Amino acid sequence: MYDFSRSVNSMHAEDIKTLMKQSSGTGLISFAGGMPNNDLFPIRQMDQIFRELPDDLKKLCFQYGPTTGYPPLVASLQKFLKNKDLPVDRNKILVTTGSLQAISIITQEFVNEGDVILTENPCFVGAISIFETYGAKIISIPIDKNGIDIKALKETLSHLKVKPKLFYVTPNFHNPAGIIYTEERRRALMEVLSGSDIILLEDDAYGDLYFDDRDASLVRPMKTYKNYDVEVIYTGSFSKIIGPGLRLGYMLTSPEIFDKAESIKQALDACTSNFMQILANQFLSEGYLEPYLSFLRSEYKERKEILNNNLIKHMPSQISWNEPKGGFYIWLKLPQHISSTEIFEKCLQKGVVFVTGRTFDPHNVKDDRLRLSFSNMAKEDIEKGVITMAEIIAQQLTRSKAKV
Numbered sequence: 363m364y365d366f367s368r369s370v371n372s373m374h375a376e377d378i379k380t381l382m383k384q385s386s387g388t389g390l391i392s393f394a395g396g397m398p399n400n401d402l403f404p405i406r407q408m409d410q411i412f413r414e415l416p417d418d419l420k421k422l423c424f425q426y427g428p429t430t431g432y433p434p435l436v437a438s439l440q441k442f443l444k445n446k447d448l449p450v451d452r453n454k455i456l457v458t459t460g461s462l463q464a465i466s467i468i469t470q471e472f473v474n475e476g477d478v479i480l481t482e483n484p485c486f487v488g489a490i491s492i493f494e495t496y497g498a499k500i501i502s503i504p505i506d507k508n509g510i511d512i513k514a515l516k517e518t519l520s521h522l523k524v525k526p527k528l529f530y531v532t533p534n535f536h537n538p539a540g541i542i543y544t545e546e547r548r549r550a551l552m553e554v555l556s557g558s559d560i561i562l563l564e565d566d567a568y569g570d571l572y573f574d575d576r577d578a579s580l581v582r583p584m585k586t587y588k589n590y591d592v593e594v595i596y597t598g599s600f601s602k603i604i605g606p607g608l609r610l611g612y613m614l615t616s617p618e619i620f621d622k623a624e625s626i627k628q629a630l631d632a633c634t635s636n637f638m639q640i641l642a643n644q645f646l647s648e649g650y651l652e653p654y655l656s657f658l659r660s661e662y663k664e665r666k667e668i669l670n671n672n673l674i675k676h677m678p679s680q681i682s683w684n685e686p687k688g689g690f691y692i693w694l695k696l697p698q699h700i701s702s703t704e705i706f707e708k709c710l711q712k713g714v715v716f717v718t719g720r721t722f723d724p725h726n727v728k729d730d731r732l733r734l735s736f737s738n739m740a741k742e743d744i745e746k747g748v749i750t751m752a753e754i755i756a757q758q759l760t761r762s763k764a765k766v
């Protein structure tokens with residue numbers, strides 16, 4: 363027996379390992395993977411970008427770079443984020459190795475073992491796992507179709523004896539719930555946090571992936587809001603808008619938080635891959651991103667529609683869900699007495715996988731939901747997969763009725 367450190371005892375780390383395996387398992391119809399489909403990646407554009415790089419930049423690809431990020435990429439990101447009205451002049455950008463690293467750095471910067479972090483329930487499992495690794499005590503607040511439950515938040519805050527260090531939220535096309543916070547809910551959240559000294563960690567991994575251009579204004583980050591006394595750290599990622607293999611993310615934060623974050627990153631990995639940063643910078647600065655995003659938006663919209671229509675066609679009437687306006691996920695609601703883990707085990711035997719609700723509960727209990735991702739699978743498989751799931755859920759409903 364090894365004398366492992368306490369930080370390896372993350373309950374959700376095992377869930378993530380299983381999830382990654384099932385997302386890419388061959389011969390399975392997988393609604394599990396929260397990643398793009400391989401066929402959508404911009405391989406031709408990247409090929410051309412690399413071929414056309416001057417030799418000195420090609421050489422730089424293989425070199426270490428500044429810990430804070432490849433300066434031309436930082437400049438391109440400033441422009442990109444300014445377009446979202448984010449306060450890039452008063453804040454600094456730190457390029458990170460995926461936005462998971464940004465979340466990890468912020469946690470390391472602020473959280474000691476036993477400190478409280480507030481999260482949504484459900485919550486992105488990757489973030490839960492990081493918070494567990496640092497020994498945080500997670501207190502979760504429910505969300506509904508419009509965002510965080512403000513009443514529950516106020517009640518929790520009124521009972522807490524210690525000040526939470528962070529509040530981690532994903533307001534745009536939530537993973538796993540697929541929802542987007544209304545502006546009213548965003549403002550109510552900022553109002554509650556104003557003057558509380560709780561740092562808001564705003565994760566915007568999916569904000570660019572709205573299905574309808576008329577919804578572009580709905581994704582406005584809370585970090586753009588003025589007149590609230592709240593420190594907001596904003597994180598973003600290239601994973602869903604170019605590809606997760608780049609392992610590129612970033613944070614936008616005040617200079618003081620940035621300085622400490624830089625020291626933490628220096629110790630973690632010195633710098634993010636120059637190779638990937640140079641490619642991503644060319645992709646942004648040469649104007650490839652916008653047309654590519656338009657392509658992605660219509661692809662994901664089509665996939666969402668195929669899945670949604672098949673759910674309407676095949677699922678028993680007791681099953682409900684919200685149709686998302688963007689992102690990768692549909693979050694199915696089962697009747698209370700049916701567990702998604704049971705459904706999962708039966709579906710797995712028939713070659714269909716998804717992610718159980720329990721996975722996204724920071725307390726690993728609530729299991730009356732399941733996450734279907736429409737981003738990663740072949741369009742032709744969607745109906746077949748839904749029929750299998752619907753049959754198994756219907757059998758389970760009949761069985762549970764017979765027991766009553």
Ligand SMILES: Cc1ncc(COP(=O)(O)O)c(C=O)c1O
Nearest residue numbers: 460461462486537567599601611
């Ligand atoms: C909400 C959310 N944040 C962050 C990430 C991680 O992104 P990255 O690949 O940039 O580390 C994901 C990936 O699934 C996500 O769903």
